[in-house]
Amino acid sequence: MKVQIDPGRCQGHGRCYDLAPGLFEEDDEGYGRVPGDGAIPPGQEQAARLAAANCPERAVVLTEEA
Template sequence: MKVRIDPGRCQGHGRCYDLAPGLFGEDDEGYGTVLGDGTVPAGGEQDARRAAANCPERAITVVKEAEA
């Protein structure tokens, strides 16, 4: 499983990196960024889905490895 952020949709609310700090960080302007290559480690699936569900702009996509 991987996560992605659409930078065109992200408005910098910060919910992703508050809810899943192991998967997301912030850039210099406070917009969400994906840490590493976006691979969700074992046990992190729930955090990835929670972050995606709580993004008000729906900028986060969670994809299975076969789709990535």
Template structure:
């Protein structure tokens, strides 16, 4: 069984570039300041795993963790 993924945005690092939201709006939402937050509990639905890794690799602040469960 493949590992389930979860995304988490480190609020201390996020600077509001919003690349993650642009690349994976299903996984990230923006607050009124433009900072990203994971949608719900951060669970990555099946089929969106590549978007989670892409968002992580494109974050200039290295603020996104992808956790394998």
């Protein structure tokens, strides 16, 4: 599973990095960002889903890897 943030939708609410600080970071302007390639480490899938479900703009996008 991978995660990314759609920068066109993100409004900087910060719920992603508050709920899943191991998966998201805050940039210099307060917007969320995904460090690295967005691969979600084993055991962090639920945190990623929680962050995606709580993003008001639906800017957090999860993709399943084949």
